[in-house]
Amino acid sequence: MEEDNIILQAVNITKKFAGVTALDNVSINVHKGKVNVIVGENGAGKSTLMKILSGVYPEYDGTLLLQGEPVNFSNPKDAMSKGIAIIHQELNLIPYLSISANIFLGREIVDPLGLLDFKKMNAITKRLLERVECNVPATTLVSSLRVGQQQQVEIAKALLEDAKVVIMDEPTSAITDAEVEVLFRIIASLKKQQVSIVYISHKLDELFLIADRFVGLRDGKMVGTIENAEQGTKDDLIRLMVGRDITNLYIKDTLPLGDEIFKVENVSLPKPSNASQFLVNNVSFSLRKGEVLGVFGLMGAGRTELLETLFGLHSERMSGSIFIDGRKVDIRSVKDAVANGMGLVPEDRKKDGLVLSMPIYKNVSMASLDQVIDNGFLNNRAENGLAKQYIADLKIKTPSQNERSKNLSGGNQQKVVLSKWLATTPKILFLDEPTRGIDVNAKNEIYHWINTLAKRGLGVLVVSSELPEIMAICDRIIVMGKSRITGEFTKNEATEDIIMNAAIL
Numbered sequence: 001m002e003e004d005n006i007i008l009q010a011v012n013i014t015k016k017f018a019g020v021t022a023l024d025n026v027s028i029n030v031h032k033g034k035v036n037v038i039v040g041e042n043g044a045g046k047s048t049l050m051k052i053l054s055g056v057y058p059e060y061d062g063t064l065l066l067q068g069e070p071v072n073f074s075n076p077k078d079a080m081s082k083g084i085a086i087i088h089q090e091l092n093l094i095p096y097l098s099i100s101a102n103i104f105l106g107r108e109i110v111d112p113l114g115l116l117d118f119k120k121m122n123a124i125t126k127r128l129l130e131r132v133e134c135n136v137p138a139t140t141l142v143s144s145l146r147v148g149q150q151q152q153v154e155i156a157k158a159l160l161e162d163a164k165v166v167i168m169d170e171p172t173s174a175i176t177d178a179e180v181e182v183l184f185r186i187i188a189s190l191k192k193q194q195v196s197i198v199y200i201s202h203k204l205d206e207l208f209l210i211a212d213r214f215v216g217l218r219d220g221k222m223v224g225t226i227e228n229a230e231q232g233t234k235d236d237l238i239r240l241m242v243g244r245d246i247t248n249l250y251i252k253d254t255l256p257l258g259d260e261i262f263k264v265e266n267v268s269l270p271k272p273s274n275a276s277q278f279l280v281n282n283v284s285f286s287l288r289k290g291e292v293l294g295v296f297g298l299m300g301a302g303r304t305e306l307l308e309t310l311f312g313l314h315s316e317r318m319s320g321s322i323f324i325d326g327r328k329v330d331i332r333s334v335k336d337a338v339a340n341g342m343g344l345v346p347e348d349r350k351k352d353g354l355v356l357s358m359p360i361y362k363n364v365s366m367a368s369l370d371q372v373i374d375n376g377f378l379n380n381r382a383e384n385g386l387a388k389q390y391i392a393d394l395k396i397k398t399p400s401q402n403e404r405s406k407n408l409s410g411g412n413q414q415k416v417v418l419s420k421w422l423a424t425t426p427k428i429l430f431l432d433e434p435t436r437g438i439d440v441n442a443k444n445e446i447y448h449w450i451n452t453l454a455k456r457g458l459g460v461l462v463v464s465s466e467l468p469e470i471m472a473i474c475d476r477i478i479v480m481g482k483s484r485i486t487g488e489f490t491k492n493e494a495t496e497d498i499i500m501n502a503a504i505l
């Protein structure tokens with residue numbers, strides 16, 4: 001590869017945090033007009049490297065070269081003015097401002113009188129929105145946009161500054177399949193304009209659709225590249241990430257099922273704004289001990305609302321009945337749910353699952369304080385012991401149980417949330433998208449965990465929008481569409497086509 005095909009280079013980059021070397025002498029090249037995919041297990045250092053490339057971390061050892069010239073970005077704005085933009089997993093728009101105001105925030109256009117030139121800014125925004133296939137007026141409030149559209153606005157914002165490199169950190173983790181298609185078309189058109197993409201994702205199948213080349217990171221080190229993505233196989237990619245083949249790929253054991261542990265009858269949840277429309281509409285199902293029941297549905301089908309309703313989060317509006325071990329229960333709060341042996345690992349770990357500023361051990365014990373209280377006092381040793389056990393069991397990558405949760409990589413944060421709920425020793429566990437943002441190896445480990453829990457006699461309800469996942473890990477699958485149950489299939493009956501057809505009813 002000739003030098004002029006390389007737009008951005010990281011040369012011998014080392015980045016240390018207290019106690020952790022996140023990047024160890026890493027050198028990578030970003031090729032011009034290509035989709036450069038960075039792969040690696042959770043905690044490998046991908047996000048840290050992206051933050052260095054985009055000015056979020058101005059301090060590190062080593063050098064960045066932009067078109068062969070050394071650069072040092074003092075902050076993301078500085079990086080952006082030099083043509084490097086980053087689209088974070090959590091989008092950064094201001095909801096109560098218009099699209100145009102967001103795009104021009106901090107770089108507003110003023111007319112000769114010094115007044116804000118809305119007409120000009122709206123006109124430029126309109127053109128940028130067209131480039132990213134977002135067909136809404138420039139004056140639309142960001143709060144009224146779907147997540148996928150907000151992401152398109154972020155990309156439009158990057159294009160305003162004529163980005164040469166756009167970094168995307170797990171861009172498809174929260175958008176619909178239709179929005180993914182639009183995103184991939186935008187990426188293709190950016191490539192044509194010689195814009196370079198740096199892309200991180202754990203969804204291996206999608207990577208093969210868009211990657212031109214792969215760069216592998218492992219434990220903070222650069223371990224190799226696959227220069228021609230078309231010639232790489234899924235096994236090559238896994239080997240690059242993990243350093244070995246994953247031989248123990250998951251297939252669920254078929255276990256004898258126990259008695260019915262959980263039953264739901266005619267559960268409904270009306271919309272807060274309109275009691276004649278429903279977020280969950282007349283849902284009934286049952287779950288047996290040792291059973292893994294999947295809930296599949298497209299975005300907005302009511303899956304997360306169903307779990308929340310059953311977990312006592314909307315008790316004031318909910319109707320219908322819940323039975324545990326054949327006994328009718330009244331779940332009016334999360335506390336009631338936990339007291340009745342239920343656990344919920346939520347979809348949005350940062351918002352609902354973790355207190356990020358707290359150390360790991362506090363998060364792990366948070367929902368099971370009775371286990372770590374001695375004579376009315378918190379027993380620090382018991383709390384630490386509990387956390388240590390889960391760090392070992394779930395292979396959480398951290399210097400110690402004292403590390404603040406916000407310093408963990410995304411995948412490892414997810415494992416802490418899982419630990420928190422396993423520590424409550426639930427009888428019924430709800431998992432909402434349990435492997436989002438999780439690498440291929442850790443996914444496999446989590447599947448084995450789910451199997452182990454089922455063997456211990458738990459009833460497990462798993463919501464997932466990944467069809468291959470739900471088909472691999474469940475004994476039975478219910479499908480939701482438009483807030484109702486639209487299909488139910490055993491493991492043997494389920495095929496991707498049948499499930500998808502039920503979901504789009």
Ligand SMILES: Nc1ncnc2c1ncn2[C@@H]1O[C@H](COP(=O)(O)OP(=O)(O)OP(=O)(O)O)[C@@H](O)[C@H]1O
Nearest residue numbers: 017022042043044045046047048407408409410411
């Ligand atoms: N601010 C921080 N303070 C301390 N340690 C950190 C900080 N940020 C990252 N780390 C550590 O650096 C390592 C690399 O983390 P990074 O987030 O870059 O991984 P990643 O490859 O993006 O992982 P994932 O796929 O799980 O998101 C991890 O061990 C993480 O705990």
